[in-house]
Amino acid sequence: MAETILIVDDEPGIIQSLRGILTDEGFEVVAAGGGLKALEIIKETIPDIVLLDIWMPDIDGIETLKRIRELYPGLQVIMISGHGTVETAVKATKLGAYDFIEKPLSLEKVLLSINNALDYNRLEAELDIFRERERQRYQITGHSRAITDLKEQIKIVAPTDAWVLIVGENGTGKELVAHSVHRFSKRSNKPFVEVNCAAIPEDLIESELFGHEKGAFTGATTMKRGKFDQANNGMLFLDEIGDMSLKAQSKVLRILQEQRFERVGGSRTIEVDVRVIAATNKNLEEEIERGTFREDLYFRLNVIPIRVPPLRERVEDIVELANEFLDEFSLDAKTEQKLLGSDAFDLLRKYSWPGNVRELKNLIERLAIMCPQKMISVEEIPPPYSSLRPDERKIESFLSFETLREARETFEKSFIARKLQQFEGNISKTAEAIGVERSNLHKKIKAYGL
Numbered sequence: 307m308a309e310t311i312l313i314v315d316d317e318p319g320i321i322q323s324l325r326g327i328l329t330d331e332g333f334e335v336v337a338a339g340g341g342l343k344a345l346e347i348i349k350e351t352i353p354d355i356v357l358l359d360i361w362m363p364d365i366d367g368i369e370t371l372k373r374i375r376e377l378y379p380g381l382q383v384i385m386i387s388g389h390g391t392v393e394t395a396v397k398a399t400k401l402g403a404y405d406f407i408e409k410p411l412s413l414e415k416v417l418l419s420i421n422n423a424l425d426y427n428r429l430e431a432e433l434d435i436f437r438e439r440e441r442q443r444y445q446i447t448g449h450s451r452a453i454t455d456l457k458e459q460i461k462i463v464a465p466t467d468a469w470v471l472i473v474g475e476n477g478t479g480k481e482l483v484a485h486s487v488h489r490f491s492k493r494s495n496k497p498f499v500e501v502n503c504a505a506i507p508e509d510l511i512e513s514e515l516f517g518h519e520k521g522a523f524t525g526a527t528t529m530k531r532g533k534f535d536q537a538n539n540g541m542l543f544l545d546e547i548g549d550m551s552l553k554a555q556s557k558v559l560r561i562l563q564e565q566r567f568e569r570v571g572g573s574r575t576i577e578v579d580v581r582v583i584a585a586t587n588k589n590l591e592e593e594i595e596r597g598t599f600r601e602d603l604y605f606r607l608n609v610i611p612i613r614v615p616p617l618r619e620r621v622e623d624i625v626e627l628a629n630e631f632l633d634e635f636s637l638d639a640k641t642e643q644k645l646l647g648s649d650a651f652d653l654l655r656k657y658s659w660p661g662n663v664r665e666l667k668n669l670i671e672r673l674a675i676m677c678p679q680k681m682i683s684v685e686e687i688p689p690p691y692s693s694l695r696p697d698e699r700k701i702e703s704f705l706s707f708e709t710l711r712e713a714r715e716t717f718e719k720s721f722i723a724r725k726l727q728q729f730e731g732n733i734s735k736t737a738e739a740i741g742v743e744r745s746n747l748h749k750k751i752k753a754y755g756l
Contacts, residue, residue: 310336311328312337316362321337336351339362340362341365341369352381355424384406384420385398387409446486448627449622450619459612460490465490467581470582472584479663488541497537503544503554504549515532518530518569522569548593549588565578591604625646628646644679647681722756
Protein backbone atom coordinates (compact mmCIF):
# COMPACT_ATOMS: atom_id res chain seq x y z
CA MET A 307 0.00 0.00 0.00
CA ALA A 308 1.44 3.38 -1.08
CA GLU A 309 2.37 5.88 1.60
CA THR A 310 0.39 9.15 1.66
CA ILE A 311 2.12 12.53 1.54
CA LEU A 312 0.23 15.70 2.47
CA ILE A 313 1.58 18.89 0.84
CA VAL A 314 0.58 22.10 2.63
CA ASP A 315 1.46 25.24 0.64
CA ASP A 316 -0.39 28.33 -0.65
CA GLU A 317 1.56 28.29 -3.94
CA PRO A 318 -0.24 26.12 -6.56
CA GLY A 319 2.97 25.83 -8.58
CA ILE A 320 4.82 24.23 -5.65
CA ILE A 321 1.97 21.77 -5.05
CA GLN A 322 1.78 20.85 -8.74
CA SER A 323 5.54 20.32 -9.01
CA LEU A 324 5.77 18.21 -5.84
CA ARG A 325 2.63 16.23 -6.72
CA GLY A 326 4.09 15.20 -10.08
CA ILE A 327 7.42 14.07 -8.65
CA LEU A 328 5.94 12.24 -5.64
CA THR A 329 3.26 10.51 -7.73
CA ASP A 330 5.97 9.27 -10.11
CA GLU A 331 7.79 7.87 -7.07
CA GLY A 332 4.70 5.82 -6.13
CA PHE A 333 3.29 7.97 -3.33
CA GLU A 334 -0.36 8.92 -2.80
CA VAL A 335 -0.52 12.73 -2.70
CA VAL A 336 -3.09 15.03 -1.08
CA ALA A 337 -2.78 18.80 -0.84
CA ALA A 338 -4.02 21.76 1.19
CA GLY A 339 -3.65 25.50 0.57
CA GLY A 340 -3.48 26.42 4.25
CA GLY A 341 -3.01 25.19 7.78
CA LEU A 342 -6.68 24.89 8.76
CA LYS A 343 -7.51 22.83 5.66
CA ALA A 344 -4.45 20.66 6.38
CA LEU A 345 -5.73 19.87 9.88
CA GLU A 346 -9.08 18.81 8.41
CA ILE A 347 -7.37 16.50 5.90
CA ILE A 348 -5.12 15.00 8.58
CA LYS A 349 -8.17 14.22 10.71
CA GLU A 350 -9.77 12.35 7.79
CA THR A 351 -6.79 10.56 6.19
CA ILE A 352 -3.85 10.50 8.68
CA PRO A 353 -1.05 10.83 6.09
CA ASP A 354 2.36 9.25 6.58
CA ILE A 355 4.35 12.48 6.02
CA VAL A 356 3.44 16.18 5.92
CA LEU A 357 5.35 18.73 3.81
CA LEU A 358 4.48 22.02 5.52
CA ASP A 359 5.18 25.56 4.34
CA ILE A 360 5.96 28.29 6.88
CA TRP A 361 4.16 31.31 5.39
CA MET A 362 0.44 30.75 4.73
CA PRO A 363 -2.62 33.02 4.69
CA ASP A 364 -4.69 31.57 7.57
CA ILE A 365 -2.42 30.11 10.26
CA ASP A 366 1.31 29.88 9.66
CA GLY A 367 3.34 26.71 9.49
CA ILE A 368 4.73 27.01 13.02
CA GLU A 369 1.22 27.19 14.55
CA THR A 370 0.07 24.34 12.28
CA LEU A 371 3.07 22.29 13.40
CA LYS A 372 2.20 22.89 17.06
CA ARG A 373 -1.35 21.64 16.54
CA ILE A 374 -0.20 18.60 14.56
CA ARG A 375 2.27 17.61 17.28
CA GLU A 376 -0.42 18.01 19.97
CA LEU A 377 -3.01 15.93 18.13
CA TYR A 378 -0.80 13.48 16.21
CA PRO A 379 2.59 13.24 17.97
CA GLY A 380 3.76 10.33 15.79
CA LEU A 381 3.18 12.12 12.46
CA GLN A 382 6.44 13.28 10.82
CA VAL A 383 6.44 16.87 9.52
CA ILE A 384 9.02 18.27 7.09
CA MET A 385 9.05 22.08 6.99
CA ILE A 386 9.59 23.89 3.66
CA SER A 387 10.09 27.64 3.36
CA GLY A 388 11.40 30.32 1.07
CA HIS A 389 11.81 32.75 3.96
CA GLY A 390 13.54 30.46 6.41
CA THR A 391 16.00 31.71 8.99
CA VAL A 392 18.20 29.82 11.40
CA GLU A 393 15.93 30.97 14.23
CA THR A 394 12.83 29.62 12.45
CA ALA A 395 14.53 26.32 11.67
CA VAL A 396 15.63 25.91 15.29
CA LYS A 397 12.13 26.73 16.55
CA ALA A 398 10.53 24.22 14.16
CA THR A 399 13.00 21.53 15.19
CA LYS A 400 12.33 22.14 18.88
CA LEU A 401 8.61 21.80 18.20
CA GLY A 402 9.23 18.37 16.67
CA ALA A 403 9.71 18.93 12.94
CA TYR A 404 11.62 16.06 11.35
CA ASP A 405 13.50 18.27 8.85
CA PHE A 406 13.67 21.81 7.46
CA ILE A 407 14.18 22.40 3.72
CA GLU A 408 14.61 25.82 2.14
CA LYS A 409 13.09 26.97 -1.16
CA PRO A 410 13.81 26.78 -4.05
CA LEU A 411 13.33 23.10 -3.34
CA SER A 412 15.86 20.50 -4.35
CA LEU A 413 13.67 17.55 -5.40
CA GLU A 414 16.46 15.13 -4.56
CA LYS A 415 16.68 16.55 -1.05
CA VAL A 416 12.89 16.42 -0.64
CA LEU A 417 12.79 12.75 -1.66
CA LEU A 418 15.76 11.92 0.58
CA SER A 419 14.10 13.62 3.57
CA ILE A 420 10.76 11.87 2.91
CA ASN A 421 12.40 8.44 2.63
CA ASN A 422 14.44 9.04 5.77
CA ALA A 423 11.28 10.07 7.65
CA LEU A 424 9.48 6.93 6.41
CA ASP A 425 12.43 4.79 7.55
CA TYR A 426 12.22 6.51 10.93
CA ASN A 427 8.50 5.64 11.09
CA ARG A 428 9.24 2.00 10.31
CA LEU A 429 11.92 1.86 13.01
CA GLU A 430 9.52 3.42 15.51
CA ALA A 431 6.86 0.84 14.59
CA GLU A 432 9.38 -1.98 15.05
CA LEU A 433 10.45 -0.50 18.39
CA ASP A 434 6.81 -0.32 19.49
CA ILE A 435 6.42 -4.02 18.64
CA PHE A 436 9.65 -4.81 20.51
CA ARG A 437 8.53 -2.81 23.56
CA GLU A 438 5.17 -4.57 23.56
CA ARG A 439 6.85 -7.97 23.34
CA GLU A 440 9.17 -7.02 26.18
CA ARG A 441 6.18 -5.85 28.21
CA GLN A 442 4.37 -9.13 27.57
CA ARG A 443 7.54 -11.09 28.25
CA TYR A 444 7.61 -9.76 31.81
CA GLN A 445 3.84 -9.87 32.31
CA ILE A 446 2.69 -11.73 35.42
CA THR A 447 0.05 -14.16 34.14
CA GLY A 448 -2.90 -15.31 36.19
CA HIS A 449 -6.04 -14.19 37.98
CA SER A 450 -5.95 -16.42 41.06
CA ARG A 451 -6.33 -14.79 44.47
CA ALA A 452 -2.63 -15.32 45.22
CA ILE A 453 -1.53 -13.61 41.98
CA THR A 454 -4.09 -10.82 42.29
CA ASP A 455 -2.73 -10.02 45.77
CA LEU A 456 0.83 -10.11 44.40
CA LYS A 457 -0.02 -7.64 41.61
CA GLU A 458 -1.64 -5.32 44.13
CA GLN A 459 1.49 -5.39 46.29
CA ILE A 460 3.65 -4.51 43.29
CA LYS A 461 1.43 -1.56 42.31
CA ILE A 462 1.61 -0.17 45.85
CA VAL A 463 5.37 -0.63 46.28
CA ALA A 464 6.64 0.18 42.77
CA PRO A 465 6.06 3.98 42.71
CA THR A 466 8.08 4.42 45.92
CA ASP A 467 11.87 4.23 46.23
CA ALA A 468 11.68 1.56 48.94
CA TRP A 469 14.00 -1.42 48.59
CA VAL A 470 12.34 -4.78 48.02
CA LEU A 471 13.28 -8.33 48.97
CA ILE A 472 11.53 -10.91 46.78
CA VAL A 473 11.34 -14.43 48.21
CA GLY A 474 10.03 -17.58 46.59
CA GLU A 475 10.88 -21.06 45.43
CA ASN A 476 12.87 -21.76 42.28
CA GLY A 477 10.83 -21.20 39.14
CA THR A 478 8.07 -19.09 40.70
CA GLY A 479 8.89 -15.95 38.70
CA LYS A 480 10.89 -13.73 41.05
CA GLU A 481 12.58 -12.06 38.06
CA LEU A 482 9.15 -11.18 36.61
CA VAL A 483 8.24 -9.48 39.87
CA ALA A 484 11.48 -7.46 39.82
CA HIS A 485 10.81 -6.33 36.25
CA SER A 486 7.23 -5.43 37.16
CA VAL A 487 8.42 -3.27 40.06
CA HIS A 488 10.75 -1.49 37.64
CA ARG A 489 8.03 -1.06 34.98
CA PHE A 490 5.58 0.56 37.41
CA SER A 491 8.23 2.69 39.15
CA LYS A 492 9.33 6.29 38.60
CA ARG A 493 12.60 4.85 37.26
CA SER A 494 10.98 2.84 34.45
CA ASN A 495 12.84 4.79 31.76
CA LYS A 496 16.14 4.35 33.59
CA PRO A 497 18.47 1.31 33.58
CA PHE A 498 17.46 -2.06 35.01
CA VAL A 499 20.70 -3.91 35.74
CA GLU A 500 20.71 -7.57 36.78
CA VAL A 501 23.39 -9.29 38.85
CA ASN A 502 23.38 -13.05 39.38
CA CYS A 503 25.08 -13.17 42.76
CA ALA A 504 25.60 -16.92 42.59
CA ALA A 505 27.52 -16.71 39.31
CA ILE A 506 30.20 -14.15 40.27
CA PRO A 507 33.51 -15.63 41.53
CA GLU A 508 34.51 -14.20 44.91
CA ASP A 509 37.76 -12.75 43.61
CA LEU A 510 35.93 -10.83 40.83
CA ILE A 511 33.05 -9.47 42.88
CA GLU A 512 34.59 -6.01 43.37
CA SER A 513 35.44 -5.60 39.70
CA GLU A 514 31.99 -6.81 38.64
CA LEU A 515 30.03 -4.60 41.02
CA PHE A 516 32.26 -1.52 41.28
CA GLY A 517 34.26 -1.65 38.03
CA HIS A 518 37.99 -1.13 37.59
CA GLU A 519 40.45 1.34 36.15
CA LYS A 520 42.80 0.54 33.29
CA GLY A 521 45.85 -1.33 34.61
CA ALA A 522 44.26 -2.12 37.98
CA PHE A 523 45.32 -5.76 37.59
CA THR A 524 46.66 -8.13 34.95
CA GLY A 525 44.24 -8.19 32.05
CA ALA A 526 42.59 -4.86 32.86
CA THR A 527 43.44 -3.28 29.50
CA THR A 528 40.55 -0.79 29.61
CA MET A 529 38.44 0.98 32.20
CA LYS A 530 35.25 -0.93 33.07
CA ARG A 531 32.09 0.43 34.67
CA GLY A 532 30.63 -1.78 37.38
CA LYS A 533 27.02 -2.82 37.86
CA PHE A 534 26.34 -0.11 40.46
CA ASP A 535 27.70 2.50 38.07
CA GLN A 536 25.56 1.16 35.20
CA ALA A 537 22.43 1.24 37.38
CA ASN A 538 22.85 4.87 38.45
CA ASN A 539 19.44 6.61 38.69
CA GLY A 540 17.84 3.25 37.89
CA MET A 541 17.37 -0.11 39.52
CA LEU A 542 19.80 -2.87 40.50
CA PHE A 543 18.42 -6.41 40.73
CA LEU A 544 20.53 -8.66 42.99
CA ASP A 545 19.27 -12.12 42.07
CA GLU A 546 20.06 -15.13 44.30
CA ILE A 547 21.41 -12.81 47.01
CA GLY A 548 21.37 -15.75 49.45
CA ASP A 549 24.18 -17.42 47.47
CA MET A 550 26.59 -14.50 47.81
CA SER A 551 29.69 -15.19 49.89
CA LEU A 552 30.16 -13.49 53.28
CA LYS A 553 33.14 -11.56 51.92
CA ALA A 554 31.09 -10.22 49.04
CA GLN A 555 28.19 -9.44 51.38
CA SER A 556 30.34 -7.15 53.51
CA LYS A 557 31.48 -5.19 50.44
CA VAL A 558 27.97 -4.90 49.07
CA LEU A 559 26.64 -3.76 52.44
CA ARG A 560 29.10 -0.88 52.53
CA ILE A 561 28.08 0.52 49.17
CA LEU A 562 24.39 -0.04 49.91
CA GLN A 563 24.70 2.08 53.02
CA GLU A 564 26.87 4.81 51.51
CA GLN A 565 25.78 4.77 47.83
CA ARG A 566 29.38 5.61 46.93
CA PHE A 567 32.44 3.61 45.94
CA GLU A 568 35.82 3.64 44.19
CA ARG A 569 36.61 1.51 41.19
CA VAL A 570 39.27 -1.16 41.68
CA GLY A 571 42.61 0.56 41.14
CA GLY A 572 41.07 4.01 41.33
CA SER A 573 41.00 6.77 43.91
CA ARG A 574 38.03 8.85 42.72
CA THR A 575 34.85 8.42 44.76
CA ILE A 576 31.78 7.81 42.61
CA GLU A 577 28.36 8.58 44.05
CA VAL A 578 25.27 6.80 42.73
CA ASP A 579 21.52 6.84 43.23
CA VAL A 580 20.38 3.23 42.94
CA ARG A 581 17.19 1.48 44.02
CA VAL A 582 17.93 -2.11 45.00
CA ILE A 583 15.68 -5.12 44.44
CA ALA A 584 16.99 -8.43 45.80
CA ALA A 585 15.65 -11.96 45.35
CA THR A 586 16.33 -15.32 46.94
CA ASN A 587 14.92 -18.84 47.12
CA LYS A 588 16.43 -19.33 50.58
CA ASN A 589 15.10 -18.59 54.03
CA LEU A 590 17.54 -15.83 54.97
CA GLU A 591 16.58 -15.91 58.64
CA GLU A 592 17.68 -19.55 58.77
CA GLU A 593 20.84 -18.63 56.84
CA ILE A 594 21.58 -15.95 59.48
CA GLU A 595 21.30 -18.57 62.23
CA ARG A 596 23.72 -20.81 60.32
CA GLY A 597 26.15 -17.93 59.99
CA THR A 598 26.08 -17.87 56.16
CA PHE A 599 24.24 -14.55 55.75
CA ARG A 600 24.85 -11.21 57.44
CA GLU A 601 22.02 -10.02 59.65
CA ASP A 602 22.74 -6.33 58.97
CA LEU A 603 22.57 -6.92 55.20
CA TYR A 604 19.27 -8.77 55.62
CA PHE A 605 17.69 -5.86 57.50
CA ARG A 606 19.07 -3.39 54.94
CA LEU A 607 17.49 -5.30 52.04
CA ASN A 608 14.27 -6.43 53.71
CA VAL A 609 12.45 -3.08 53.69
CA ILE A 610 9.46 -4.40 51.72
CA PRO A 611 9.23 -8.22 51.58
CA ILE A 612 7.27 -9.72 48.67
CA ARG A 613 6.52 -13.45 48.58
CA VAL A 614 5.92 -15.06 45.19
CA PRO A 615 3.45 -17.96 45.58
CA PRO A 616 4.39 -21.42 44.27
CA LEU A 617 2.31 -22.88 41.43
CA ARG A 618 0.60 -25.40 43.71
CA GLU A 619 -1.03 -22.44 45.51
CA ARG A 620 -2.42 -21.03 42.26
CA VAL A 621 -3.46 -24.10 40.24
CA GLU A 622 -6.38 -22.14 38.75
CA ASP A 623 -3.77 -20.20 36.72
CA ILE A 624 -2.42 -23.34 34.99
CA VAL A 625 -4.83 -23.11 32.02
CA GLU A 626 -3.92 -19.47 31.35
CA LEU A 627 -0.20 -20.11 31.78
CA ALA A 628 -0.19 -23.21 29.54
CA ASN A 629 -2.11 -21.43 26.77
CA GLU A 630 0.29 -18.51 26.96
CA PHE A 631 3.29 -20.85 26.62
CA LEU A 632 1.67 -22.66 23.67
CA ASP A 633 1.03 -19.32 21.98
CA GLU A 634 4.59 -18.16 22.68
CA PHE A 635 6.07 -21.39 21.32
CA SER A 636 4.01 -21.31 18.10
CA LEU A 637 5.01 -17.67 17.54
CA ASP A 638 8.73 -18.39 18.03
CA ALA A 639 8.68 -21.61 15.99
CA LYS A 640 6.29 -20.12 13.37
CA THR A 641 4.02 -23.18 13.61
CA GLU A 642 0.31 -23.71 14.15
CA GLN A 643 -0.64 -23.26 17.79
CA LYS A 644 -1.48 -26.50 19.58
CA LEU A 645 -4.17 -26.94 22.19
CA LEU A 646 -4.47 -28.85 25.45
CA GLY A 647 -7.59 -30.92 26.03
CA SER A 648 -9.69 -30.37 29.15
CA ASP A 649 -8.73 -33.84 30.42
CA ALA A 650 -5.05 -32.90 30.12
CA PHE A 651 -5.65 -29.69 32.09
CA ASP A 652 -7.43 -31.67 34.81
CA LEU A 653 -4.36 -33.89 35.08
CA LEU A 654 -1.94 -30.96 35.29
CA ARG A 655 -3.95 -29.36 38.09
CA LYS A 656 -3.45 -32.45 40.28
CA TYR A 657 0.37 -32.36 40.04
CA SER A 658 2.44 -30.75 42.84
CA TRP A 659 4.85 -28.79 40.55
CA PRO A 660 8.08 -28.73 42.56
CA GLY A 661 9.70 -26.78 39.71
CA ASN A 662 6.79 -24.32 39.60
CA VAL A 663 6.06 -22.19 36.50
CA ARG A 664 9.45 -22.94 34.95
CA GLU A 665 8.70 -26.67 35.11
CA LEU A 666 5.27 -26.11 33.54
CA LYS A 667 6.79 -24.07 30.72
CA ASN A 668 9.36 -26.79 29.98
CA LEU A 669 6.64 -29.45 29.89
CA ILE A 670 4.41 -27.42 27.56
CA GLU A 671 7.30 -26.79 25.17
CA ARG A 672 8.12 -30.51 25.16
CA LEU A 673 4.50 -31.42 24.40
CA ALA A 674 4.27 -28.79 21.65
CA ILE A 675 7.34 -30.27 19.94
CA MET A 676 6.72 -33.98 20.44
CA CYS A 677 2.93 -34.32 19.93
CA PRO A 678 1.99 -34.71 16.24
CA GLN A 679 -1.67 -33.72 16.67
CA LYS A 680 -2.97 -30.20 17.14
CA MET A 681 -4.92 -31.29 20.23
CA ILE A 682 -2.67 -32.54 23.03
CA SER A 683 -4.62 -35.22 24.90
CA VAL A 684 -4.18 -36.84 28.30
CA GLU A 685 -2.40 -39.85 26.79
CA GLU A 686 0.45 -37.57 25.68
CA ILE A 687 1.20 -36.36 29.22
CA PRO A 688 4.28 -38.26 30.42
CA PRO A 689 5.17 -39.40 33.96
CA PRO A 690 5.50 -38.04 36.61
CA TYR A 691 2.69 -35.67 35.55
CA SER A 692 0.45 -38.65 34.81
CA SER A 693 0.21 -41.82 36.91
CA LEU A 694 -1.77 -43.65 34.22
CA ARG A 695 -0.17 -46.63 32.47
CA PRO A 696 0.18 -46.19 28.69
CA ASP A 697 -2.87 -48.36 27.95
CA GLU A 698 -4.93 -46.48 30.58
CA ARG A 699 -3.92 -43.12 29.16
CA LYS A 700 -5.11 -44.18 25.70
CA ILE A 701 -8.48 -45.35 27.04
CA GLU A 702 -8.89 -42.17 29.12
CA SER A 703 -8.10 -40.05 26.07
CA PHE A 704 -10.74 -41.61 23.83
CA LEU A 705 -13.39 -41.59 26.55
CA SER A 706 -13.21 -37.79 26.53
CA PHE A 707 -14.84 -37.59 23.08
CA GLU A 708 -18.58 -37.00 22.80
CA THR A 709 -19.20 -39.30 19.81
CA LEU A 710 -17.84 -42.56 18.46
CA ARG A 711 -17.07 -40.88 15.15
CA GLU A 712 -14.80 -38.26 16.79
CA ALA A 713 -12.92 -40.95 18.74
CA ARG A 714 -12.53 -43.17 15.66
CA GLU A 715 -11.30 -40.33 13.43
CA THR A 716 -8.83 -39.13 16.07
CA PHE A 717 -7.44 -42.63 16.52
CA GLU A 718 -7.24 -43.19 12.75
CA LYS A 719 -5.41 -39.90 12.16
CA SER A 720 -2.91 -40.59 14.95
CA PHE A 721 -2.40 -44.20 13.83
CA ILE A 722 -1.76 -43.27 10.18
CA ALA A 723 0.56 -40.39 11.17
CA ARG A 724 2.74 -42.67 13.29
CA LYS A 725 2.84 -45.41 10.68
CA LEU A 726 3.85 -42.90 8.00
CA GLN A 727 6.61 -41.72 10.31
CA GLN A 728 7.69 -45.33 10.86
CA PHE A 729 7.98 -45.93 7.09
CA GLU A 730 9.55 -42.50 6.44
CA GLY A 731 6.56 -41.24 4.46
CA ASN A 732 6.48 -44.15 1.98
CA ILE A 733 2.76 -44.51 1.18
CA SER A 734 3.07 -47.91 -0.53
CA LYS A 735 4.94 -49.53 2.37
CA THR A 736 2.58 -47.93 4.91
CA ALA A 737 -0.52 -49.13 3.05
CA GLU A 738 0.86 -52.67 2.86
CA ALA A 739 1.79 -52.70 6.54
CA ILE A 740 -1.63 -51.53 7.80
CA GLY A 741 -3.61 -53.60 5.30
CA VAL A 742 -5.36 -50.98 3.17
CA GLU A 743 -5.33 -50.05 -0.51
CA ARG A 744 -2.77 -47.42 -1.48
CA SER A 745 -5.47 -45.21 -3.05
CA ASN A 746 -7.60 -45.44 0.09
CA LEU A 747 -4.65 -44.50 2.28
CA HIS A 748 -3.86 -41.56 -0.01
CA LYS A 749 -7.43 -40.26 0.40
CA LYS A 750 -7.22 -40.50 4.20
CA ILE A 751 -3.87 -38.69 4.23
CA LYS A 752 -5.42 -35.88 2.20
CA ALA A 753 -8.58 -35.79 4.34
CA TYR A 754 -6.64 -35.59 7.61
CA GLY A 755 -4.16 -33.05 6.28
CA LEU A 756 -1.19 -35.37 6.83
